[in-house]
Amino acid sequence: MPKHVHVLAKKIWDYHLLNQTLEKSDCIFVLCSNDVRVAEHAAKIYLAGYAPYIVFSGGEGELTKGLFGCSEAEYFAHVAADMGVPLEKILIEPQSTNTGENVQFTRELLESKDLTPNKMILVQKPFMERRTFATFVRQWPGKEVIVTSPDISFDEYPNEGLSYSDVINVMLGDLQRIKYYPQYGYSIPQDIPKDVWKAFECLVALGFDEHLVDVAG
Template sequence: MYLSDEAIRDLNTLAGWLALDDLSARETLNPELLILAGHAIMPNIIGALDLAAKTGIPVLLSGGIGHSTTLLQQAVKQDPLTATIETEGRGEADILGEIAHQVFAIPWENIEIENRSTNCGQNADFSRDTLLAQSSIPATILLVQDPLMQRRTFESFQHSWRQKNLTSRFINWPVFVPHVVKVDDSLVITGGQRAGIWTIERYIAMILGEVKRLRDDETGYGPAGAGFIDHVDIPDAVENAWRRLTANNKLLVSVR
């Protein structure tokens, strides 16, 4: 695939905005819970669980069988650190739970499994309801998701919490912020320190799709569209980059 320098800059602008990162701006951090929503980006998963293991933060793992489940199963089997984990027929949270316990020695009493959700909105609602059932709503929650889905996940959790008048503070951590660079004639996605990230075609498709969902219009997830999230202000630089990329017919054809 060929990408112009402008297209690469635009993709990096969008990725930097989507991978919402509050952690890098904080010197101290005292979350009561880490919520890891199911996905298939192994460097992100490994980084989140490693932090939980080293700090003792309890974890809530959210995700049943959804769009990313097959990709997660494949990524787990391809990573030497997790290759022995049984994935067949299991949902995302159950797989992540085994990684947390077997690889990082996180005790089961520090792991909560929510394995019914099949999309981002349900990740939020079912995680919320799991905590409400325990009468245990943390004041501060570290929220981790696929970097390209981090902003939408945050908006979904904020929206879900507001429906029940809950006031937890979410600290977003995408673990890493991906960037595309051109090396000779190849396109490389950097940021993750392990194998197991996107193909370039899936990466571009996800970026364009995520911005589309966050737009508050008839095709988006905001109040003017599906109503899954509250209104999101999109910076001009992000909007302009998205418009240039979606006007690139050659690019769109290559990722279909």
């Protein structure tokens, strides 16, 4: 990767991280995806005693259609169970296809089971921490939330299934959504420093535009 691309991408990666500290909570809420390391991180949090149960939320998204042979939530639950999380402590929401639905459908699932967590640990990919927080607070106000992700650096994050280019494209899409989604009522506003948005514009100009949405008008 060219040095200037790395510098710009790292600036955006760092912006997405909230660096919040884990605390004992009522529920672990996992927003599932193609990254199984998120499931492993969530299982470790449960096994460390941070919450009494764990809910996995996710159907099939753009990046996971046909990947697991089941919903993201079901696959992540299998990973957690294999790591020692008791099946009776796992809830599964297998229908959601985006972050807003993750929150909406998980809320409905918990309410159907008379579960009313006031403090939750949200588990997500590193570059989706900030958007997850902004979306959750808008879609389910009045709750105390802590957002966490696997402790993986930008340089360590790509693997055999996800290239540097993939990571940059996706996290630029998330940054664009952080900027524009509040006007549609999807999330609360987040301050974006000028140098972070300039890095976004530079990377888009270099062709990293695969996960951008149409925000015309």
